[in-house]
Structures are given as structure tokens and as C-alpha cells.
Amino acid sequence: MAVSDMSYLAYKELNSDVSFDELDYIHATFLNEKLSFDLAFCFLDLICPSFKEVDGYLFLNLIFSDENYQEHVSAGRSGKDIQVWMNLVGISDIFEGIETSEAVSIASKVAQNWNLIISDRKDLGKGWARVIVDNDEAVYVTLD
Numbered sequence: 734m735a736v737s738d739m740s741y742l743a744y745k746e747l748n749s750d751v752s753f754d755e756l757d758y759i760h761a762t763f764l765n766e767k768l769s770f771d772l773a774f775c776f777l778d779l780i781c782p783s784f785k786e787v788d789g790y791l792f793l794n795l796i797f798s799d800e801n802y803q804e805h806v807s808a809g810r811s812g813k814d815i816q817v818w819m820n821l822v823g824i825s826d827i828f829e830g831i832e833t834s835e836a837v838s839i840a841s842k843v844a845q846n847w848n849l850i851i852s853d854r855k856d857l858g859k860g861w862a863r864v865i866v867d868n869d870e871a872v873y874v875t876l877d
Contacts, residue, residue, distance in 0.1 A: 741755060741758050744758055744761065745758070778795045779795065779822070779827075779843065780842075780843055780846050781846055781850065782794060782795050782847065782850070783795075784850065784851070784854065784860075785797050786859060787802060788812055789812065789859060790812045790813070790815065790816040790859060790860060790876075791816065791820075791851065791859045791860035791876055792816065792819055792820060792876075793819075793820050793822070793876075796819070796820070796822070797819065798819075801819065802815065802819065805818070805819070813877060816860055816875075816876055816877060817875050817876065817877045818875075820860075820874075820875045820876040821865075821873050821874075821875045822843070822873060822874045822875065823871060823872070823873050824836045824839050824840040824843070824872045824873065824874060825870070825871045825872040825873075826871070833866065833870040833872060836872035837864060837866060837872055839872075840864040840872050840873070840874045841864055843862070843874045844862035844863060844864050844874050845862075847862035847874070847876070848861060848862050860876035860877065861876065861877065862874055862875070862876055863875065863876075863877060
């Protein structure tokens, strides 16, 4: 069975004869699935992003587009609405097939990290991360 087919707990149970931790699981997954190390940087950019301030609102550098921002402004949307929509990250879209409860757990940790960064930047009044679960059980993180 490939590592990608196993949860961390299943992998741990399969390897119960040796001592290992989550770092070993990450190592085995990257090694056995031949994943590029740049995937780790992509995860880091999601979990610990840099923010850009535009017109008093915060945006994820990871997905910000000046052109898209100007389109929203030209359409007459409020800065707060623009901030929510342009920072919307679909956790259940990234991890297709994930259970809603697991997506909420991941989204909550992502939002917590974003808020720590915002707090550290002293940008508390410019945006705060939150988790959204819509009626279709899709899970998102955004700033508002």
C-alpha cells in the first residue's frame, strides 16, 4: 500500500516496531510519492502567508492580483467585500474529497496562523481570518 493511501495513524500502526513521528511520516510521503520539495513551500505560503495592504485592507500575497482588485473597485464593491472575496481559500477544494470535519480542522489551524501573523504585524483593525462552512459543506478561510 502506498503512503498516499494511508493516514498518519495507519502508517504509524504499520510501522509499530519502530519509533517515529509526524516528521518521519512527512519524509516517507515525500520520498515514496516522489513529491517535489516546492510543495512544502506552497503549504508554507498557505499556512504562514505574507500579506499586502491595499487601501487599508489586507490581502494574501499568494493570490492577490492588482487587476482583479481594480475590477472589484470599478464594479463599486466595498473594500470589506473585496477583502473577503479576494482572500477566499477553498480548503475543501484544495483537499478534494476531504471530510467536512477534517477540512474545518485544517481551516481553523490556517486561520489561527493567519491571525497570529496579523496580530504580530499590528494590523488587527485591517482584517481577521475566519472559517466559513457553506450549505454544501464546502470549507473556506478568508479575511474580513
